[in-house]
Amino acid sequence: MFDYHGVKWKKKRLKMLRLDGYKCQVAKMYGGNEEANTVHHIYPADEYPQYAWCDWNLISVSQKGHNKLENRQTGELxxxxxxxxxRTIPGVDWRKARRKKQIPPR
Known part of the structure; x- marks a missing residue:
């Protein structure tokens, strides 16, 4: 089982929240603007341990956004x-891909 209380995770969580500007990426998908306080594994850490620490597999979300991605009772997506x-391709940094789309062509 993944250790969400360890120092390594706490540092990674803060890195990801900073990277996403402490904004919920789920709310952002729908034009909203909510503060993120949680980091979600797109590919669950227990099922895909090889992706547990990959930046592309982590997304900053609010509690409300997290509840939209994962059933909090069962842990299922x-x-x-x-x-x-x-929509998330293993190994592809979706943040960089998103930024490239936002830059208008010259």
Missing amino acids: TELGKMLQE
Whole structure:
């Protein structure tokens, strides 16, 4: 089971929150603006331990956003969580891809 209380995770969590500007990326997908306080594994750490520490597999979310991605009772991904997983290509940094799309061509 993944250790969410260890020093390594706490440092990684802060890095990801800073990287995403402490903004919920789920809310952002829908034009919203919420503060992020949680980091979600797009590919669950227990099922995909090889991706547990990869930046591309981590996304900053609010508690509300996290609840939209994962059933908090069972730990299973919701339909939105599964869709996000299907759209996330292992090894591809979705943050960089998103930034490239926002830069207008010259």
